[in-house]
Amino acid sequence: MHEPAPRHPHGAVAADYLFATTVTLAAFALTFVADRYLSIANLSLILLTGVLAVAVRKRMAVAVYTAVLCFLGYNFFFTRPRYTLAIANGDDVLAIVLFLIVALVCSRMATRLSDQVTSLRTAQQRARTLLQLGRELATAAGATAIREVGARALTKAVGATAHINPAEEASAVDRNDDPGCGWLVPLTVGAHGHGTVVFATRGPDEPDAERRELALAMSQDIALALERARLAHELEQARVQGETERLRNALLSSVSHDLRSPLASMIGAADTLAMYETQLPRAERQELLQSIVHEGQRLDRYIQNLLDMTRLGHGTLKLHRDWIDATEVVVTATDRLRRFFPGLSMQTALPQETVLLYVHPALIEQALFNVLENAAHFSPPGEAVRVEAAVTGEQLQIEVIDHGPGIPPDERARIFDMFHSVSRGDRGNNGTGLGLSICRGMIGAHGGNVEALATAGGGTTIRITLPLPPAPESNA
Incomplete structure (x- = not known):
C-alpha cells in the first residue's frame, strides 16, 4: 500500500523559505563587496556557494527557489547592462545559463546527499530504538511486564499514547467504535494472537510513514516476546505437570511399601499373640510386643515425615525460634x-x-x-x-x-x-x-x-x- 508523503506544517515551510531568502541576501551582500575586487565570473561562485548552503539543509524546492533568486539577481545586478534582465553580451548568456544549470545540479546533488544523511540518521535511530526495546523485553518477566514495556516504548517512539490489550480484550476493542482508538496494530505470531496495540490519537494528524513503519517493527518484536513468554509458560506447566505426576507415582509407590510393611509386621505379630498367647514362652511374647512397638514407631515416623513434607511444600511450617x-x-x-x-x-x-x-x-x-x-x-x-x-x-x-x-x-x-x-x-x-x-x-x-x-x-x-x-x- 502506498504511504502518503510526509506533510509539512505551514509554519515550517515559511521558515524554510525565509532561511533561503536570508542566505540569498547575505550572498548578494558579499557579492556587492567582492564586485570591486573580483571578476564577474568569480562573483557567480559566491552566489553558487549560497545555493549549496541552502541545498544541504533544506528540501529540493527551497534549493530551486534559491537558485532562481541567485540567477535573477546575478543577471540583474552584475551582467551588462546592469539593473535590467537584458543581456548584451552573448558570452554572458552562456555564463548565466551555465550558472543556472550548475546551481540546479548542485542543489539537486546536495539535497540528495542531505536526504541520504537524514535516512541514515533515521535508520540509526530506528536500530537504536529496536535494540533498546529488545533489551527491555529480554528483562521483562511475564506477559504483563512485556505489555507494559512495549506500550511505554511505543508511546515514546510514535508520539501517540499506546495501549496493549491482551487477546481476550482485543476483540472487544475491535468492535468498539471509540474515536480515541485512532490506529490498531494486531500482535500475531503464526496462528497465535497476543492482543492488539491501540494508539490513541492526540489530534487530527496521524503518525507519518516512518513512525508507522517503526511502530510495526516494534509491534512485531513485542509479539515475538509475548510468544516466547507463552511458550515458556507452557513449558513450565508441562514441567510442573510432569514433576507432579512423578511425585504422585513415587508417593503411591512409597505408601504401598512403607505403610504396608510395618502394618503387615504389626498385624502378624498381633495375630500370633492372639492365637498362641498361652502357648508362647514369655521371651517370645516380649519379642513380638517389641516388634509391634518398633514397627508402630517406624510407621509413626513415616507419617510424621509425610506431614512435615506437606507443611514444607505448602509453606505452612511455622518457625517458633x-x-x-x-x-x-x-x-x-x-x-x-x-x-x-x-x-x-x-x-x-x-x-x-x-x-x-x-x-x-x-x-x-x-x-x-x-x-x-x-x-x-x-x-x-x-x-x-x-x-x-x-x-x-x-x-x-x-x-x-x-x-x-x-x-x-x-x-x-x-x-x-x-x-x-x-x-x-x-x-x-x-x-x-x-x-x-x-x-x-x-x-x-x-x-x-x-x-x-x-x-x-x-x-x-x-x-x-x-x-x-x-x-x-x-x-x-
Whole structure:
C-alpha cells in the first residue's frame, strides 16, 4: 500500500523559505563587496556557494527557489547592462545559463546527499530504538511486564499514547467504535494472537510513514516476546505437570511399601499373640510386643515425615525460634538415635565453648536425626558414625560422617529430592526417601543449607550449615 508523503506544517515551510531568502541576501551582500575586487565570473561562485548552503539543509524546492533568486539577481545586478534582465553580451548568456544549470545540479546533488544523511540518521535511530526495546523485553518477566514495556516504548517512539490489550480484550476493542482508538496494530505470531496495540490519537494528524513503519517493527518484536513468554509458560506447566505426576507415582509407590510393611509386621505379630498367647514362652511374647512397638514407631515416623513434607511444600511450617545450645541439639538427636539403634557405635566431637543458635529446636533436632538415621542404615557393622560440630566464621557446621558404600558424585545433590530411590540415600530397605528432603527443607527454612560430601577412605559426609546470629544481650 502506498504511504502518503510526509506533510509539512505551514509554519515550517515559511521558515524554510525565509532561511533561503536570508542566505540569498547575505550572498548578494558579499557579492556587492567582492564586485570591486573580483571578476564577474568569480562573483557567480559566491552566489553558487549560497545555493549549496541552502541545498544541504533544506528540501529540493527551497534549493530551486534559491537558485532562481541567485540567477535573477546575478543577471540583474552584475551582467551588462546592469539593473535590467537584458543581456548584451552573448558570452554572458552562456555564463548565466551555465550558472543556472550548475546551481540546479548542485542543489539537486546536495539535497540528495542531505536526504541520504537524514535516512541514515533515521535508520540509526530506528536500530537504536529496536535494540533498546529488545533489551527491555529480554528483562521483562511475564506477559504483563512485556505489555507494559512495549506500550511505554511505543508511546515514546510514535508520539501517540499506546495501549496493549491482551487477546481476550482485543476483540472487544475491535468492535468498539471509540474515536480515541485512532490506529490498531494486531500482535500475531503464526496462528497465535497476543492482543492488539491501540494508539490513541492526540489530534487530527496521524503518525507519518516512518513512525508507522517503526511502530510495526516494534509491534512485531513485542509479539515475538509475548510468544516466547507463552511458550515458556507452557513449558513450565508441562514441567510442573510432569514433576507432579512423578511425585504422585513415587508417593503411591512409597505408601504401598512403607505403610504396608510395618502394618503387615504389626498385624502378624498381633495375630500370633492372639492365637498362641498361652502357648508362647514369655521371651517370645516380649519379642513380638517389641516388634509391634518398633514397627508402630517406624510407621509413626513415616507419617510424621509425610506431614512435615506437606507443611514444607505448602509453606505452612511455622518457625517458633528460641535460643538453644548447639551441643544440646546434637546430644538430644544422638540419644534419640541410640534408642532405635542400640548396637550402633557413635563418636562425637563438639565445641568446648557454648555455641548459641536462634532456631526452632524441635525442627533442627528432627533434621539432624534424619541425617543420623540415614547414616545408621548404611554404616557397616562395627563402624562408628561420627558427629562433628565446629564454628566456621559466622556459621555452625555439623558433619555426620559414615563409612558406608558412599554416593556417586552425580547423585550427591539428588539424594535430597523427595522419594529419591537409588542404592544410597534414605530410600534404602528401611527408608522412605523423605528424611533427607525434609532435612533440607527444615535447614533451608532457617537460612542454612545441607550438602553431601565424600568421606576420606570411603563413605559419605552430610554437612549441615546454620547461620550464627549475634549473641543475645544480657539483662544483667
